[in-house]
Amino acid sequence: xxxxxxxxxxxxxxxxxxxxxxxxxxxxxxxxxxxxxxxxxxxxxxxxxxxxxxxxxxxxxxxxxxxxxxxxxxxxxxxxxxxxxxxxxxxxxxxxxxxxxxxxxxxxxxxxxxxxxxxxxxxxxxxxxxxxxxxxxxxxxxxxxxxxxxxxxxxxxxxxxxxxxxxxxxxxxxxxxxxxxxxxxxxxxxxxxxxxxxxxxxxxxxxxxxxxxxxxxxxxxxxxxxx
Numbered sequence: 001x002x003x004x005x006x007x008x009x010x011x012x013x014x015x016x017x018x019x020x021x022x023x024x025x026x027x028x029x030x031x032x033x034x035x036x037x038x039x040x041x042x043x044x045x046x047x048x049x050x051x052x053x054x055x056x057x058x059x060x061x062x063x064x065x066x067x068x069x070x071x072x073x074x075x076x077x078x079x080x081x082x083x084x085x086x087x088x089x090x091x092x093x094x095x096x097x098x099x100x101x102x103x104x105x106x107x108x109x110x111x112x113x114x115x116x117x118x119x120x121x122x123x124x125x126x127x128x129x130x131x132x133x134x135x136x137x138x139x140x141x142x143x144x145x146x147x148x149x150x151x152x153x154x155x156x157x158x159x160x161x162x163x164x165x166x167x168x169x170x171x172x173x174x175x176x177x178x179x180x181x182x183x184x185x186x187x188x189x190x191x192x193x194x195x196x197x198x199x200x201x202x203x204x205x206x207x208x209x210x211x212x213x214x215x216x217x218x219x220x221x222x223x224x225x226x227x
Contacts, residue, residue: 005092005094006070007092007093007094007145008070009164009165011164013055013062014063015160015162016049016107016108017039017073018067018072018073018107019105019108020034020039020108021085022089022101022104022107022124023042023104024038024042025086025087027123033076033084035085036057036064036082036083040057048108048109071088072089072092073085074086089103095140096136098121098125098136099139099140100125101122102121102133102136102146103140103160105117105120106146106158106160110159110160111149111158112157112159113156114130114133114134114137115130115155117133117137118130141158144161145160145161146159146161147160
């Protein structure tokens with residue numbers, strides 16, 4: 001860890017790529033440093049990501065070049081084979097291991113409650129409980145790396161501070177996602193009435209005939225009384 005951080009705001013794809021490198025270095029060190037294809041897979045995996053993305057090797061490759069220019073990532077020659085990449089986030093952010101675990105989770109998921117953050121960051125670096133997490137988050141807030149979205153207390157929401165100018169802090173998604181498509185709701189047509197059975201039709205006809213007979217009888221009586 002250094003005392004002179006060099007971090008700069010990152011766009012959503014850069015944040016997803018850096019978050020993946022941080023996560024894999026801590027959780028699967030045997031597969032780290034990572035090839036371009038491995039980073040693409042890590043960016044698009046469906047667990048521990050929000051939002052789910054479909055980034056390709058061009059998206060991720062461009063982000064890696066940009067992160068390397070910023071000093072957050074380094075490309076290494078892996079014994080003459082395909083290039084591999086590692087993060088330089090400890091120096092770039094000037095953070096401890098626990099602080100980096102917190103930043104990694106925020107980069108991968110964006111805004112979240114402290115309770116969620118503790119459980120998720122704990123898979124990278126042990127954080128016993130909220131009491132242990134709070135000073136870590138407070139230190140990151142003081143340095144502008146974490147932003148408090150709601151007041152301190154139960155259910156407090158926080159996010160990372162690496163968003164670009166103009167991005168709404170309440171979202172600060174970790175990677176771009178297409179706008180939701182509104183799908184019109186199809187209203188179910190009313191069910192057609194069940195056809196009457198033959199015996200029901202015959203019974204109705206009989207009742208109608210009986211009613212007609214009674215009407216004729218009533219008309220005849222009324223006509224006779226008037227005479």
